[in-house]
Amino acid sequence: MNKPLAAVESCSTCPIRHRAVCARCDDDELEQLNQIKFYKTYSAGQTIAMRGDALDVVASVVGGTATLERGIEDGRTQLVGLLLPSDFIGRPGRDTLQYDVTAVTDVTLCCFYRKPFEKLLKEVPHVQERMLEMALDELDAARDWMLLLGRKTAREKIASFLMLIAKRTVHPDGRVLGDTSRIQLPISREAMANFLGLTIETVSRQFTGLRKDGVIELDGNRVVLVPDLETLLLESGDDSDGGPLI
Amino acid sequence: MNKPLAAVESCSTCPIRHRAVCARCDDDELEQLNQIKFYKTYSAGQTIAMRGDALDVVASVVGGTATLERGIEDGRTQLVGLLLPSDFIGRPGRDTLQYDVTAVTDVTLCCFYRKPFEKLLKEVPHVQERMLEMALDELDAARDWMLLLGRKTAREKIASFLMLIAKRTVHPDGRVLGDTSRIQLPISREAMANFLGLTIETVSRQFTGLRKDGVIELDGNRVVLVPDLETLLLESGDDSDGGPLI
DNA sequence: CCCGTGCATTGACACAGATCAACGGAGCTT
DNA sequence: AAGCTCCGTTGATCTGTGTCAATGCACGGG
Structure with missing residues (x-):
């Protein structure tokens, strides 16, 4: 359904490569990333994680589409993020998830154990820099979305x-x-x-x-x-x- | 009107201190921050910066309230951020501003020249880390706001x-x-x-x-x-x- | 093949919030 | 004090979107 990208290959050396983070990674850094990563697949409709879950891993979407959702008790829900290949799930520095994450097509994630990933961030500045860049891009997208929701x-x-x-x-x-x-x-x-x-x-x-x-x-x-x-x-x-x- | 905070003092050593970034700064790092910073005040109603402006500085709000606004040509506008003391304006790594920034009360900003600030980020990991943390906090806030705009x-x-x-x-x-x-x-x-x-x-x-x-x-x-x-x-x-x- | 289930479309109607318009009060200038 | 402007409130009415309900269509299982 969703074109699966030819990203899994490049991902075999560094999964967030398709957002350019690792163009600058040297062999040693790639090796460190590989040590703490694993792939996981979910089938369409499956819940990937729920609000309040412990956040032991962070992940990058390799293929498929997932949604980030926020709800109120009475049943109203609002998607707050659409996770397409190259998007990032989870946030370093927080240990519980704030949103429900659901696979809407079959999804392949490249997961990193959070603790060592955070350690890596501290040690490898340009990966940290890339994370900041991604977060700020998402923030811009969220703000455009606020204009859409409020005024369009x-x-x-x-x-x-x-x-x-x-x-x-x-x-x-x-x-x-x-x-x-x-x-x-x-x-x-x-x-x-x-x-x-x-x-x-x-x-x-x-x-x-x-x-x-x-x-x-x-x-x-x-x-x-x-x-x-x-x-x-x-x-x-x-x-x-x-x-x-x- | 707005209580002005007792933050300007702590700010004299490190302006983003009130978001705890500099508790971990050593004297040398504080000195580096001080070298590239200056204060600027705006009076209520004044435009601080407009969409498309070159972004030569980033800044931290020290006192007062400012707004971050996005508009469509036909006059509809949506606030996408409320900038209260301790909030951050501008994004490292981008050179034009995406939003209109307006002072709604008298505002004091602590500004940093963007280029040297970016350089500092690369060199001082825990400041970069703090920036990431702030960006992710804002992202969470934006997402809660999306729920409000879309469903409440x-x-x-x-x-x-x-x-x-x-x-x-x-x-x-x-x-x-x-x-x-x-x-x-x-x-x-x-x-x-x-x-x-x-x-x-x-x-x-x-x-x-x-x-x-x-x-x-x-x-x-x-x-x-x-x-x-x-x-x-x-x-x-x-x-x-x-x-x-x- | 039929029937059940899930998703999308369409229709009738209700209502929250927008729009248009008038008014009121505080603060400022002359 | 009068008049102005800015800001907020209130009223009357309109309308876009929600709500409720029925129908259509594709798919899968027995």
Whole structure:
């Protein structure tokens, strides 16, 4: 479903390589990373970890899609992160997880034992630096998302989401993994609704509306064809300067 | 208006001390920080920096309140950060600012020239570590805020905001700066509306509603009295485990 | 093959919050 | 003191999105 990336190979030397952290790692540092890592796979729908769980490992997504979710007791939930290949799960320096993590497709994680990973961070400045860079990128993405959640209309939310996925389909390495005019949705309508602060019915209606207005075409439930990306961008109300989105 | 903190003194040796970064700095490191820093003050209402500005300095808020804002061309705006004393502005590793920064009260910043600050980060691991920790804390706060923006009702949003301010009034050092049952609002109704993804009218109506229901009392426009903090917490729909809010 | 289950779509209606408009009070200037 | 501006409050009405309910469609198991 999700193109699995050719990242597992490069990952065999250093799993967070596809976010460029290890271009600067020397052999010794790679060896240290390899010593504390292992791979783990989850099948679609499986819970990877829940809020309050002890956080013994941190991990990098190698393949598949997972979600980071926050909920209130009465059942309302909000996705607070969409974890695509190259994204990082868990935070050094904290020992319990704040969010529910769920695999929405089959997911492969490259896990690192947290304690030795933290030790490594202290000892290898450029890995620490890379972690900071990733955290700040995510913070920027979260802030853009706050604008979306607080101020955009349902239609703009959907359009923005499609743009986000289209952009993310281009791998940070620069390798284009998909045609941006053919968008593979990694998540269900329900997950989209949770991401966008909408209900599933509204998501559905907006898709129908965009289709009727000729902005998009649908090929099944999980593929969106975009005749003209510019039109979609206009719908999204997006002011983005093309900076990193996640 | 805002209690100015007794932080400027400790700041004279190391300005980010009140977020504990420099408890571990030795004299030499403090000296390095002092070499590249300067103080700057802004008066209420003044623009500190705008989106797209070159980012030659990063800074730590010493006193006062500032806001971080993101807007769309058509005039809609969303606050994406509330900068209170001890918060950090700017990001190492990026050279243009992504958001508008505005002083809402008189503000004192402790600024560091970005380039030498970045150099220092590379050389002093525990400062880098502290930056990472702060970024991750902000990320958590942003994610909680996403839940609020996407899923909470107007009343819950107001209640959550009041709780946030009440909590932030307790200084990270542990020094209690205010009585949590007497909340000093640092920002106007308009800024609150922009923070909460509401209109100013709705904010006003919710304040009135909470007052009529006996949850809060108002003493002027900027002071909220809370007879019972538990009641307010209930209204906020908050599931928080008391972790850091910003 | 039929039926059950899960996901998406569509319709009818309700309502929270936005919008538009008027008003009030505090502080400032002249 | 009058008049101005800024900010907040209140009222009347409108509307986008939520809610509730029915239907459609694909898939898998017996």
